[in-house]
Amino acid sequence: xxxxxxxxxxxxxxxxxxxxxxxxxxxxAPLSVSxxxxxxxxxxxxxxxxxxxxxxxGLGRRLDRVAGxxxxxxxxxxxxxxxxxxxxxxxxxxxxxxxxxxxxVLDADPRFRAITGNIVFAGFTAPKLVWMAKHEPDxxxxxxxxxxxxxxxxxxxxxxxxxxxxxxxxxxxxxxxTRDWSDDLxxxxxxxxxxxxxxxxxxxxxxxxxxxLAAELGLPAGIPVxxxxxxxxxxxxxxxxxxxxxxxxxxxxxxxIFAATDRFCPAPETAVHAFCHALPGRWHQMxxxxxxxxxxxxxxxxxxxxxxxxxxGLGPVAAPGAVRFLPYLSGERTPLxxxxxxxxxxxxxxxxxRDDLTRAVLEGVSLALAENLAALKAAGGGADALIAMGGxxxxxxxxxxxxxxxxxxxxRPAGAETGGAFGAARLALMAxxxxxxxxxxxxxxxxxxxxDPSLAGTWAEALAALPALRGGTARTAG
Numbered sequence: 001x002x003x004x005x006x007x008x009x010x011x012x013x014x015x016x017x018x019x020x021x022x023x024x025x026x027x028x029a030p031l032s033v034s035x036x037x038x039x040x041x042x043x044x045x046x047x048x049x050x051x052x053x054x055x056x057x058g059l060g061r062r063l064d065r066v067a068g069x070x071x072x073x074x075x076x077x078x079x080x081x082x083x084x085x086x087x088x089x090x091x092x093x094x095x096x097x098x099x100x101x102x103x104x105v106l107d108a109d110p111r112f113r114a115i116t117g118n119i120v121f122a123g124f125t126a127p128k129l130v131w132m133a134k135h136e137p138d139x140x141x142x143x144x145x146x147x148x149x150x151x152x153x154x155x156x157x158x159x160x161x162x163x164x165x166x167x168x169x170x171x172x173x174x175x176x177x178t179r180d181w182s183d184d185l186x187x188x189x190x191x192x193x194x195x196x197x198x199x200x201x202x203x204x205x206x207x208x209x210x211x212x213l214a215a216e217l218g219l220p221a222g223i224p225v226x227x228x229x230x231x232x233x234x235x236x237x238x239x240x241x242x243x244x245x246x247x248x249x250x251x252x253x254x255x256x257i258f259a260a261t262d263r264f265c266p267a268p269e270t271a272v273h274a275f276c277h278a279l280p281g282r283w284h285q286m287x288x289x290x291x292x293x294x295x296x297x298x299x300x301x302x303x304x305x306x307x308x309x310x311x312x313g314l315g316p317v318a319a320p321g322a323v324r325f326l327p328y329l330s331g332e333r334t335p336l337x338x339x340x341x342x343x344x345x346x347x348x349x350x351x352x353x354r355d356d357l358t359r360a361v362l363e364g365v366s367l368a369l370a371e372n373l374a375a376l377k378a379a380g381g382g383a384d385a386l387i388a389m390g391g392x393x394x395x396x397x398x399x400x401x402x403x404x405x406x407x408x409x410x411x412r413p414a415g416a417e418t419g420g421a422f423g424a425a426r427l428a429l430m431a432x433x434x435x436x437x438x439x440x441x442x443x444x445x446x447x448x449x450x451x452d453p454s455l456a457g458t459w460a461e462a463l464a465a466l467p468a469l470r471g472g473t474a475r476t477a478g
Contacts, residue, residue: 001066002432003219004425005055006234007048007073007150009033009093014055015421016066021429021439023417027058034090039097042090045079045152052153056217063218068432069157069209070424071228072235073150075170078128083144089136091149092128099127106130106172106189115175115182117266117274119337126172126189133190144195150228151197157225158207161197164227166284168199169275176276176283177264200227202237202278203430226424226431229278232258232286234423237278239387239413240442247383249369249402249410251392255292257372259285259383267379270335274379278427279437285381287334287372291343292365293392295327299361303354310358317400319458323347323356324469325364332368335375336470346469362398363405363462370405370463385409387442389418396447403449404459416443 001024004015014027029051034042056063076094081087092098100122106112107120120127125146132140147155148171151163168174168181173189173196175182181196200206205224214221229237236258239248247259261283266274273286291298300307324346331339345357376382385408392398393412403410429435 001063002425002428003056003063003066003069004421004423004428005052005069005071005153006231006419006421006424007071007153008231008420009074009095012048012051012055013419013421014052014059015417015419015425016059016061016063017422017425017429021426023422025059025061026421027055027060029054029058033093037098041093041096043093044090045087048149048153049156053217064220066219066223068224068226068428070226070426070428070431071150071153072231072420072424073148073153073167073228075148075167075230076123076125077149078125079147079149079152080132080139080143081145081147082142085145085155088139088142094123096128097122099131102130102134103127109188111184111188112172113268115185116172117176117264117268118172119268119271120172124170124172126185129191130189145197146191146195147197154206154225157209157213159210160207162200162206162227163197164200164202164206164229164278165276166202166233166278167230170230176274179276201280202227202229202233202427203280205431224428224432226427227278228424228427229420230275231420232256233275233278233284234420234427235389235418236260236284236423237426237440238418238420238423239389240440241387242277242279242282242437242440244381245384246442247386249386249388250390251293251388251398252390253292253294255289255365255369255372257287257369257376257383257386259376259381261285261381263380265380267375270375270379271333271337272335272375272379285376285379287375289327289365289368289372290331290333291327291329292369293390295325295329295343295361295365296392298329299358310354311395311397313355314359314397317397317404317452317455319455320363320462321356321359322349323352323360324462325357325360326469327361327364327368334372341470362401366398366401366405367463367466369402370407371466373406373408374463383408385411387411387413387418389413396449399449403451404455405463407451407456409451410449411445412447412449413443414446418443
């Protein structure tokens with residue numbers, strides 16, 4: 001058996017799988033987020049440990065035959081420790097915006113994009129420490145080590161300061177091409193390599209479970225803990241996305257296009273994330289839009305109808321309608337990197353009704369995700385097909401639109417586990433047994449949605465028209 005732990009923002013999930021990768025049990029424990037000031041987002045690391053204990057207990061199974069543990073987690077957070085590994089302050093999370101000014105200064109230094117291959121976003125780890133140096137100098141001076149959230153779980157489990165390559169890629173201190181910390185970038189932020197964790201691949205052994213904790217949790221002492229992965233890379237491992245070809249699209253609150261690559265393919269000018277994957281010699285790209293399924297949720301609140309009821313009246317996929325929707329309700333990341341851009345309906349006439357606008361919302365999100373995939377392809381990567389995940393993946397119409405907009409088949413899994421905790425458990429299996437990528441099978445597919453060649457021209461025209469449509473969007477200051 002193998003145990004996967006996924007430290008999310010809203011909770012910790014535990015998944016126990018058998019040697020044949022069958023899911024044997026799951027457990028969960030919720031977490032809350034503290035917002036002590038506008039734009040701040042923090043959690044107390046001790047709460048993560050308590051939630052892990054609860055999630056593991058929730059498995060309801062004897063764990064004395066577990067042979068390895070894997071970790072997945074929210075990326076970019078900063079856990080600052082003193083020389084005795086005591087937590088100095090609440091962890092500053094990925095969605096904390098306090099370091100926006102510091103991030104802008106770092107991003108203006110050409111070394112950061114050149115080495116990391118990514119824009120320095122406010123949510124990344126390095127700007128948080130620059131902010132601390134300015135606003136909390138006493139705590140900054142005491143910081144002997146900075147860990148990412150799941151690395152703090154690893155410290156608890158093994159006593160070691162270790163991180164995997166995929167998570168380290170999101171710090172703005174890391175060189176994904178060489179898979180190592182950048183001394184130049186550390187120095188530029190007043191940090192040093194001594195303050196960073198050691199690095200391992202996600203499928204490698206990062207340490208072994210402490211005997212005292214093993215006794216408490218009912219696990220065998222000394223079992224290996226895998227390097228693990230950041231949340232999206234772990235989800236890809238769960239879906240068997242380890243090499244170029246298949247990618248995934250997530251239609252959650254935000255939208256993600258993920259593609260594995262066999263080389264480093266950066267394109268920071270289009271806000272494509274280019275990180276190491278959780279496997280040796282592999283990298284990945286991500287395009288991220290900020291309002292995917294949340295665009296439909298917003299529209300459902302406006303008209304006072306449930307999303308399912310809104311979709312029920314729509315016919316099959318067709319050529320894009322006369323009404324266009326730009327889904328930039330919270331700004332946009334890939335490929336625009338514009339936090340000030342805002343959403344808009346375009347082409348409204350008195351003849352249009354609720355169904356026209358609902359269809360426009362689905363089409364607008366689909367085209368925005370297609371623009372993400374195009375950015376990944378332009379950078380040298382991309383995907384030939386996409387496994388669909390997230391709440392929006394329940395809609396046949398939406399997945400048909402996505403296939404039409406992107407020009408690649410979109411596949412719905414048959415209810416198989418594809419979350420980060422399952423991916424972490426798979427990495428535990430690889431670390432404990434020495435198994436290779438052959439264990440990273442893709443989930444069974446319940447439905448496939450393929451592009452209709454007869455509609456390809458109209459959807460291509462709609463995609464090509466997006467830059468001109470954005471020229472008329474309203475913008476605000478921040």
